[in-house]
Amino acid sequence: MHIEPGVVDGAKMVFAYATAAGAATYTAKETVSDLSHSNAGSLALRTVLAAVGTFVFFEVLPHFPVGVSEVHFIFGSTLFLLLGTAPAAMGLALGLLLQGMFFAPTDMPMYFVNVTTLLVPLFAASALARRIVPKGTAYVDLKYADVLKLSAVFQGGVVAWVAFWAFYGQGVSAATFQSVMTFGGAYMLVVLVEPLADLAALAGAKALRNTGIARVFTPQLYTTA
Numbered sequence: 001m002h003i004e005p006g007v008v009d010g011a012k013m014v015f016a017y018a019t020a021a022g023a024a025t026y027t028a029k030e031t032v033s034d035l036s037h038s039n040a041g042s043l044a045l046r047t048v049l050a051a052v053g054t055f056v057f058f059e060v061l062p063h064f065p066v067g068v069s070e071v072h073f074i075f076g077s078t079l080f081l082l083l084g085t086a087p088a089a090m091g092l093a094l095g096l097l098l099q100g101m102f103f104a105p106t107d108m109p110m111y112f113v114n115v116t117t118l119l120v121p122l123f124a125a126s127a128l129a130r131r132i133v134p135k136g137t138a139y140v141d142l143k144y145a146d147v148l149k150l151s152a153v154f155q156g157g158v159v160a161w162v163a164f165w166a167f168y169g170q171g172v173s174a175a176t177f178q179s180v181m182t183f184g185g186a187y188m189l190v191v192l193v194e195p196l197a198d199l200a201a202l203a204g205a206k207a208l209r210n211t212g213i214a215r216v217f218t219p220q221l222y223t224t225a
Contacts, residue, residue, distance in 0.1 A: 034087070097111065
C-alpha cells in the first residue's frame, strides 16, 4: 500500500498533512480510552510489538510494486484484534517510519499519505467491531464471518485510499484508472489471506488465555464486558 513517490506532490500534499493530523488526533483519543482499562506499561509494550510487527510485515514479508502502489501483507486487523486500536495505530505509524527511514528513504516524502492509508481503515475496523461484536463476546471467540467483515473493512479501506490518492494526485484518466485496477486486482491475494491469519492468531491467543503471555495482549481479547 506504499503510494509511489510523486503520485501526490506539491500543494496537494497539504491534504495528506491534514488527514494524517486527524488520524493522530483520533489515535490520541483511542490512547486515552485504552488507558482507562489498562496501564501505560501495557500500552507501551503493545505499541512496540505492533511497530515490530509492522516493520516485519513491510520489510521482511514478500511485497511487490503493482500500479500506483505496492502490495503488502499488512495484518492491520490482526494487530487491532490482538493489541487494541491505539497500539495498532501507533505501531503502524512507527513501523512505517522506521522502514522508510532506514530501508526505503525514497518513500519518506509520502509518509503522511501512507499513514492515512493505514490508520483510517484501522479506525473503521475498530468502529465496526463496536457495532458487530455482541456484548459479552471476547475477540478470541469471534466467528469467521465477523473476522472476515473486520478484515474486509480494513483491506477495502486501504484499497479505497490508494485509489483516492491516485485520482487525487494524478487526475482521472484511463492510465490512472488502469493502474488503480491493476493494484486492486493484485491486492485480492491479501484480502483472501489476511482473514485466515486473523483466525489463526485468535486461535493461538485463545490457547494462551490462561498463561502469563496473555497479559501482553489487549484486555478485549479475553474479557467479555
